Every structure is written in structure tokens, then in C-alpha cells.
Amino acid sequence: MNQKTIKMAVIIASVMMSGMHLSASASDHGSEAEAVKMVKDAVALVKSAGPEKAYKSFTDHPDNSFKLKDLYVFVYDFDGNCLAQGANPKMVGKNLLAMRDVDGNTFIKGMIDMVKASSKGWYGPYKFNNPATQSYELKKSYCERGAGDTMICTGIYSGKG
Structure with missing residues (x-):
């Protein structure tokens, strides 16, 4: 050569x-379809196993359950209290209703308002730290009403900030 x-x-x-x-x-x-499926599976687990056991599974994801690529489940009550968080367990138990993204959007409140009005749907975009890349990216989340006054969500990242 x-x-x-x-x-x-x-x-x-x-x-x-x-x-x-x-x-x-x-x-x-993760894709939109994978996020929707994860939320539907999470809602089903809450109904079959009860909230306490399900929330522990969402946060700890034993056997890689409820964690796929950069997807994870998070759960809030309508007052903004974090009940489960698959990427950062330290958020569980904190009231994050007023939490803002880097652009000033109160996205937890926005998701709650959307679920109260429609029971399910997509919220976003907003900017959030992607734990897989450790950088802020655009994100939108699919949420459904959970047990009582709660919402169960999974968000997808676009890779753009």
C-alpha cells in the first residue's frame, strides 16, 4: 500500500x-413509545402491588426494572412532594413544587396541572440534567394519574440543550 x-x-x-x-x-x-410503556407498566404495578412497594421499585429499580437507557420513573403527589425518583433517590421526600429549570419554568407544577386537567399526556419541553450525560438537555415527560392525587411520569431527553 x-x-x-x-x-x-x-x-x-x-x-x-x-x-x-x-x-x-x-x-x-429512550423513545416516546418506551416512555409511555414504562409509565403504563408503573401505573399497573401501583394498582397490583400498592403504592409503597411500587415506589420503592421505581426508586431502587431492582433487577433493572423501571430503568431503561436514560428512562426512569418519577412520582409526585399533587402538592409537589417527590414519592419516587429513579435517577436520584435523594429527591424522595422533598417538596419540589417550586423547582425551576434553568430557564425559570416550574415544570413539576406544570406537570401536576396538566395531569389534574387531563389525567395523562406529555408535558414539555423543559431543561433538566440528564444523569446519563451529566448535562442539561431538553426533556419532555409523559405522565398519568397514579393512586389518589399523584402522577407517575417518565421523561425523554432530546440530547439538545
Whole structure:
């Protein structure tokens, strides 16, 4: 092989590797369909096992349950108290009704208001720290009414901030 052929092979290999990296990164994000399914499964678990056991499963996700790619379940009551949080267990027990994203949006309150009005749906976009990338990204969350005055949600990240 001459020097020109070797350089071209290196360039082609670099381009192929960067393309593989991009597709791997994109596949690390959960989809809308996966988020909706996770919330529906979470609602079903609350109904079958009861809130206390379900919330523990959402927060601790034993056997990788209720955690897929960058998806996780979070639960709030309508007063803004965090009841379960699959990415950051330290949030459980805190009232986060007034929590704002980096743009000043009170997104927990927004989700609660949406669930009170419609029982389920998508809320967003808002900016939130993606625990998988440790950076702020646009996020929207699918939420459904849970047990009593609660909401069960899973959010998807767009990868853009």
C-alpha cells in the first residue's frame, strides 16, 4: 500500500467510527413509545402491588426494572412532594413544587396541572440534567394519574440543550 492509500483508509475508518459513535449515542436515548410503556407498566404495578412497594421499585429499580437507557420513573403527589425518583433517590421526600429549570419554568407544577386537567399526556419541553450525560438537555415527560392525587411520569431527553 502506498502512503496515499493508507491515509485514505485512515480517513474512511475515522468517518465510520464517528458514525458508529453517533448512532450509539442516539440509541442511548429512550423513545416516546418506551416512555409511555414504562409509565403504563408503573401505573399497573401501583394498582397490583400498592403504592409503597411500587415506589420503592421505581426508586431502587431492582433487577433493572423501571430503568431503561436514560428512562426512569418519577412520582409526585399533587402538592409537589417527590414519592419516587429513579435517577436520584435523594429527591424522595422533598417538596419540589417550586423547582425551576434553568430557564425559570416550574415544570413539576406544570406537570401536576396538566395531569389534574387531563389525567395523562406529555408535558414539555423543559431543561433538566440528564444523569446519563451529566448535562442539561431538553426533556419532555409523559405522565398519568397514579393512586389518589399523584402522577407517575417518565421523561425523554432530546440530547439538545
